Amino acid sequence: MPSTPFLSGAPRPETQDGVFSREEVALANRNSGILLETLGLDITPTGAHYLLTHFDVPILDDRDFQLSLDGAFDAPMRLGMDDIRAMPEVTEPVTMECAGNGREGVSPRAHLMPWMYEAVGTSEWTGTLLAPLLKAAQPRADVQDFVFTGADYGFDKGHPHHFARSLTPDQIAELDVMLVWSMNGLPLLPQHGAPLRIIVPGWYGMASVKWLTRIDAQTERFQGYQQQQGYHYRTQSGDAGLPIQRILVKSLMRPPGVPDWVTRKRWLKAGQVELDGRAWSGGAVPIARVEVFLNGDWHEADLTGATGRYAWTGWRIAWDATPGVHHIMCRATDADGHTQPMQASYDVAGFGNNSVHRIEVHVADAE
Amino acid sequence: MPSTPFLSGAPRPETQDGVFSREEVALANRNSGILLETLGLDITPTGAHYLLTHFDVPILDDRDFQLSLDGAFDAPMRLGMDDIRAMPEVTEPVTMECAGNGREGVSPRAHLMPWMYEAVGTSEWTGTLLAPLLKAAQPRADVQDFVFTGADYGFDKGHPHHFARSLTPDQIAELDVMLVWSMNGLPLLPQHGAPLRIIVPGWYGMASVKWLTRIDAQTERFQGYQQQQGYHYRTQSGDAGLPIQRILVKSLMRPPGVPDWVTRKRWLKAGQVELDGRAWSGGAVPIARVEVFLNGDWHEADLTGATGRYAWTGWRIAWDATPGVHHIMCRATDADGHTQPMQASYDVAGFGNNSVHRIEVHVADAE
Numbered sequence: 001m002p003s004t005p006f007l008s009g010a011p012r013p014e015t016q017d018g019v020f021s022r023e024e025v026a027l028a029n030r031n032s033g034i035l036l037e038t039l040g041l042d043i044t045p046t047g048a049h050y051l052l053t054h055f056d057v058p059i060l061d062d063r064d065f066q067l068s069l070d071g072a073f074d075a076p077m078r079l080g081m082d083d084i085r086a087m088p089e090v091t092e093p094v095t096m097e098c099a100g101n102g103r104e105g106v107s108p109r110a111h112l113m114p115w116m117y118e119a120v121g122t123s124e125w126t127g128t129l130l131a132p133l134l135k136a137a138q139p140r141a142d143v144q145d146f147v148f149t150g151a152d153y154g155f156d157k158g159h160p161h162h163f164a165r166s167l168t169p170d171q172i173a174e175l176d177v178m179l180v181w182s183m184n185g186l187p188l189l190p191q192h193g194a195p196l197r198i199i200v201p202g203w204y205g206m207a208s209v210k211w212l213t214r215i216d217a218q219t220e221r222f223q224g225y226q227q228q229q230g231y232h233y234r235t236q237s238g239d240a241g242l243p244i245q246r247i248l249v250k251s252l253m254r255p256p257g258v259p260d261w262v263t264r265k266r267w268l269k270a271g272q273v274e275l276d277g278r279a280w281s282g283g284a285v286p287i288a289r290v291e292v293f294l295n296g297d298w299h300e301a302d303l304t305g306a307t308g309r310y311a312w313t314g315w316r317i318a319w320d321a322t323p324g325v326h327h328i329m330c331r332a333t334d335a336d337g338h339t340q341p342m343q344a345s346y347d348v349a350g351f352g353n354n355s356v357h358r359i360e361v362h363v364a365d366a367e
Numbered sequence: 368m369p370s371t372p373f374l375s376g377a378p379r380p381e382t383q384d385g386v387f388s389r390e391e392v393a394l395a396n397r398n399s400g401i402l403l404e405t406l407g408l409d410i411t412p413t414g415a416h417y418l419l420t421h422f423d424v425p426i427l428d429d430r431d432f433q434l435s436l437d438g439a440f441d442a443p444m445r446l447g448m449d450d451i452r453a454m455p456e457v458t459e460p461v462t463m464e465c466a467g468n469g470r471e472g473v474s475p476r477a478h479l480m481p482w483m484y485e486a487v488g489t490s491e492w493t494g495t496l497l498a499p500l501l502k503a504a505q506p507r508a509d510v511q512d513f514v515f516t517g518a519d520y521g522f523d524k525g526h527p528h529h530f531a532r533s534l535t536p537d538q539i540a541e542l543d544v545m546l547v548w549s550m551n552g553l554p555l556l557p558q559h560g561a562p563l564r565i566i567v568p569g570w571y572g573m574a575s576v577k578w579l580t581r582i583d584a585q586t587e588r589f590q591g592y593q594q595q596q597g598y599h600y601r602t603q604s605g606d607a608g609l610p611i612q613r614i615l616v617k618s619l620m621r622p623p624g625v626p627d628w629v630t631r632k633r634w635l636k637a638g639q640v641e642l643d644g645r646a647w648s649g650g651a652v653p654i655a656r657v658e659v660f661l662n663g664d665w666h667e668a669d670l671t672g673a674t675g676r677y678a679w680t681g682w683r684i685a686w687d688a689t690p691g692v693h694h695i696m697c698r699a700t701d702a703d704g705h706t707q708p709m710q711a712s713y714d715v716a717g718f719g720n721n722s723v724h725r726i727e728v729h730v731a732d733a734e
Binding site: 018019020021022023024025026027028029030031032033036037038040041042045046048049051052053055056057109111112115116118153154155156160169186189190191192203222255258259260262263264267354356 | 379385386387388389390391392393394395396397398399400403404405407408412413414415418420421422423424428450472476483485509520521522523527553556558559569591608620622625626627628629630631726
């Protein structure tokens with residue numbers, strides 16, 4: 001148990017807009033975002049996918065690795081990686097986003113990883129569907145939660161725990177959860193959960209437990225920290241909150257022109273420019289429309305399609321760039337009719353901020 | 368040419384210790400550091416190697432890619448990737464570090480990418496030695512610089528340019544510069560310079576030009592921004608400065624115990640602990656000694672060896688951890704007798720900070 005004040009769950013420091021602490025910067029150095037210029041690609045290059053690591057990356061040995069299915073199963077199991085890789089294989093491109101993406105734009109800002117726009121990526125995940133494996137282990141009729149526990153361990157607000165999340169039998173039936181051992185055709189990298197993780201397509205990243213070592217069937221609801229305290233939408237501190245699940249509709253633009261190294265502001269020459277980017281929404285809901293704010297008005301972009309049900313959709317639009325400073329925005333609408341807001345509603349921990357993406361572009365006279 | 372103030376080279380904002388701007392955090396989100404827990408591995412996992420991208424990652428097509436050797440060569444060349452991959456192949460593990468690693472610890476801090484300890488990594492690079500290729504192109508006797516130009520383009524302090532660096536004929540003769548197309552056995556990833564880059568072993572990362580498209584032989588010294596203005600040690604702004612070259616002696620510790628998610632402070636139980644980490648020095652100078660500060664004194668660690676001349680050396684030491692808060696440090700000494708300082712001397716841009724690595728560890732009573 002914790003014996004020192006920093007682990008006792010003391011309130012996190014207050015923040016001020018536009019001013020950041022050393023702890024926030026240490027998290028930003030350690031965790032990594034997508035490079036927005038790779039938004040031109042269907043699949044995010046290996047190593048450029050966003051990566052958030054709560055605790056430390058465990059370095060696990062493939063050879064002696066075991067996944068246990070325990071608890072309220074009539075046919076509990078212990079499986080090695082050879083057993084698991086022999087199961088029917090499926091590959092699916094899935095867009096994953098951190099629930100905290102956009103936290104920096106929520107005021108007052110929670111003192112956590114200060115993501116701006118970059119905590120997203122799309123990879124081709126290879127593994128097997130989880131539902132048939134759970135069925136083979138014969139869960140009892142009164143199972144309420146399947147609990148997925150990772151090998152990663154540490155403290156969060158004074159609670160020491162292995163990272164663990166749960167899904168109900170209904171959620172398992174509804175979602176195409178995958179048990180995954182490969183990413184972009186390569187063995188899973190240590191930092192992405194090697195040798196085994198789950199992917200919960202269409203949900204924010206916290207559900208896709210890495211370094212999966214145990215699946216426990218429970219006849220009571222799971223009370224783990226990351227399930228019951230963490231990862232809830234809350235408008236006030238202390239609220240029970242609503243559990244975070246599906247990814248909200250969102251879009252990003254590939255920054256046009258060339259950057260200034262330090263400010264990341266963009267510069268280009270006047271004339272015809274093709275703008276492009278990506279849009280996505282959770283739960284396999286297709287993107288219906290992307291609009292781009294140019295020259296004082298919203299214009300509808302062309303959708304260039306997605307490579308899979310759970311993968312982002314490309315979009316593009318022509319722009320006749322005129323000299324001056326422009327603030328370009330993009331916003332997506334999904335088939336359920338949800339549109340990105342100009343400013344998402346407040347959340348205590350800065351979760352689910354799907355406000356429009358804005359980019360400042362400086363257009364120079366054509367020569 | 369630039370037409371807007373932000374690109375005109377206006378002075379960068381002043382900074383305050385422990386307080387960071389939004390621009391610094393945007394750079395920290397975009398650029399990525401090593402995960403210190405992977406310091407137990409000889410080779411940094413793909414995707415976990417530090418990555419600093421000055422401008423945007425260019426997405427280049429392998430098939431129509433050409434490297435040109437031009438200027439003061441008697442036998443100038445244009446080479447495709449097939450030509451280059453047919454050259455004699457060499458694989459070498461090389462430790463690379465950003466010259467700005469540790470910038471955050473320099474006071475006053477330069478308003479740039481706020482690295483703490485994490486801008487380092489070791490990969491196995493595969494390619495061909497550069498010197499024979501340059502020789503085959505027959506440089507004239509009066510060549511003063513070989514200039515290496517990348518496809519990446521942008522602004523730095525108001526200067527628009529392709530990233531470019533140079534090496535003299537003497538440096539080419541002395542250094543084992545590699546022309547590289549593969550990293551850790553995989554084709555070079557876009558963000559690491561695909562399809563072709565150089566690696567200058569033992570020098571800070573700025574010399575290892577990514578997305579290499581041209582090598583120009585010049586009969587005058589190269590005056591490019593990244594060579595003559597950027598990447599100099601300066602004790603005062605406006606000094607001519609000294610060019611940054613070799614990596615200074617340094618060591619890092621794998622953080623012991625388990626972390627708190629937000630503060631990254633470490634917690635472990637009292638008793639025997641094995642501490643370990645890595646140490647390196649530029650120019651293929653071996654590590655002579657690593658010392659660890661424990662219980663009020665420096666203790667010499669065991670060196671566990673390096674996998675190559677240009678790769679870091681492992682070290683380890685046993686520690687009988689007693690309850691309480693400890694500040695552990697490590698420092699390396701190389702075979703030239705250089706030892707890491709407690710506090711490196713001031714540099715205007717925060718370059719070359721090789722101060723000792725400090726970690727705060729909270730040790731609880733054993734149960």
